[in-house]
């Protein structure tokens with residue numbers, strides 16, 4: 574655990590619920606836990622997903638079966654297969670209130686598991702697209718929604734903003750950094766992340782843009798790498814590690 578993790582934005586709640594949870598934790602004898610790698614949409618209970626999809630009248634992609642494809646319970650043949658649930662996880666929330674709904678469900682799950690602080694990854698560009706708002710508004714909504722849920726459950730959280738590999742990754746990184754800057758570089762955001770299928774390329778300038786963002790804003794950087802057998806992407810491979 575490094576100092577950055579200890580310095581996650583102080584949003585410990587003093588609500589009745591948070592106090593009650595504290596008492597339960599003391600009584601349970603369980604250790605407090607930290608989660609350093611959580612994709613927010615990947616942590617939503619299936620029941621909540623089903624309710625939101627129904628509320629927003631979302632049509633599932635052709636061939637997607639909720640029971641079979643939403644949760645991965647056995648080894649996959651490829652990262653693409655493992656990422657199948659994201660065909661649906663990227664289709665919501667289109668309503669502002671459903672962002673709060675899923676956020677509260679995610680933090681309730683953290684509380685149930687005695688998680689006291691979490692580094693939470695999410696993409697604000699997909700949220701902006703779904704909610705038909707600007708990236709800055711999407712980031713503001715994400716900060717508000719997760720902040721309220723974090724306070725309710727007495728959990729400290731830091732946000733990591735994810736960029737997905739692909740032709741538009743450099744443009745998307747610039748767009749989300751502009752949103753972060755427009756909001757006054759909120760302390761809630763602690764890092765940037767590159768994710769997605771490593772068989773998909775990205776613009777040559779992307780590594781230097783991540784480096785520049787790290788240098789300018791002091792944000793942490795995480796890279797999903799070496800997940801598809803591409804040895805040059807593995808952090809242990811000197812030529813493939815740029816942070």
Ligand SMILES: [Zn+2]
Pocket residue numbers: 610612797
């Ligand atoms: Zn991940």
